């Protein structure tokens with residue numbers, strides 16, 4: 001196949017960013033964000049405000065075009081002088097090194113190819129490229145897949161699994177919030193083959209910001225502020241995404257019951273995961289189980305394996321790009337309970353997106369992300 005001009009531009013940018021990263025540093029990554037007024041969009045702005053090597057050049061909103069960013073979000077006052085929301089404009093976005101899509105499903109389908117062709121890398125926070133099979137995506141998302149030709153090159157951006165692929169990727173599908181908490185909680189056991197791959201139960205609780213900023217009756221304070229409810233029992237759209245990741249880890253298809261709940265907190269995901277040890281692994285003691293997790297996540301900057309039988313709190317990861325995990329084995333039974341917590345807007349979305357950007361551009365993986373959670 002002929003080496004096109006587009007490929008040349010892309011590889012030139014890649015080489016420049018790689019060497020700038022190796023040089024330790026003074027590279028400035030030009031960032032565009034599509035969907036800057038939503039919760040994941042403003043979280044990207046908060047994180048990138050203190051990022052040492054990124055500069056937000058373009059931020060879009062159709063409804064707030066013309067509005068200064070720090071007028072809409074006063075927490076950003078002083079951080080983005082002169083930055084104004086603008087209508088999505090592909091030419092301006094294509095002048096960026098990387099564009100984040102913090103938009104509803106379907107938007108990245110429509111715009112990603114043009115940006116990639118211009119040599120801009122794309123990090124999509126929506127589910128547009130998370131499921132490998134276009135027909136399965138269409139089935140769960142209720143619309144035809146808008147860019148099936150891009151699926152083969154899309155990399156599922158869970159750094160703890162796909163770091164090497166992320167490094168060279170042009171198009172990243174940032175994992176969903178529930179899928180991040182569930183996969184990180186279960187991957188060590190599934191990779192090791194120590195648990196029954198059928199009969200996995202993921203009982204998950206989410207804060208209300210998971211539903212986005214758009215006005216919805218279910219997100220009103222009077223509806224969600226002092227109440228808790230399960231929803232989409234057995235048919236949530238994250239089911240195929242979680243199953244895909246867990247099956248990859250297990251090397252065979254897994255059986256999963258996934259029950260999400262809406263809880264009266266603003267941020268946070270708490271996943272309580274139930275699995276049964278299989279045949280030979282029944283003999284494993286608590287120390288071996290704990291060591292499995294500690295070894296699997298050794299050196300991972302964004303995963304914290306807590307001590308045996310700890311109870312991680314969502315507030316301990318509030319605002320932080322961390323997944324905290326703890327293991328329990330009730331009364332020495334064959335049942336293991338794994339607790340996994342993240343902030344849905346950080347490790348579950350925007351923080352993980354920035355982590356991917358850091359890897360793609362050869363920066364320190366936790367650049368701009370190494371701060372603790374907010375307690376109380």
Ligand SMILES: NC(=O)C1=CN([C@@H]2O[C@H](COP(=O)(O)OP(=O)(O)OC[C@H]3O[C@@H](n4cnc5c(N)ncnc54)[C@H](OP(=O)(O)O)[C@@H]3O)[C@@H](O)[C@H]2O)C=CC1
Nearest residue numbers: 035036037038039040061062063102103126210212213349
């Ligand atoms: N909230 C969360 O915890 C998580 C969210 N995600 C995913 O991230 C994405 C964004 O979520 P979230 O920030 O919560 O969503 P919001 O509803 O809060 O914000 C959506 C943003 O997209 C813009 N937008 C909407 N439609 C279009 C369009 N057709 N073209 C261009 N821009 C558009 C909106 O601005 P405007 O209409 O003014 O253009 C707004 O800025 C979603 O796909 C979501 O599923 C992933 C993980 C966690």
Ligand SMILES: CC(=O)N[C@@H](CCC(=O)OP(=O)(O)O)C(=O)O
Nearest residue numbers: 126127176177206207208210211
């Ligand atoms: C509380 C709540 O409503 N959560 C959302 C999931 C978060 C989200 O935006 O989904 P993606 O990760 O697929 O982008 C939901 O259940 O639909």
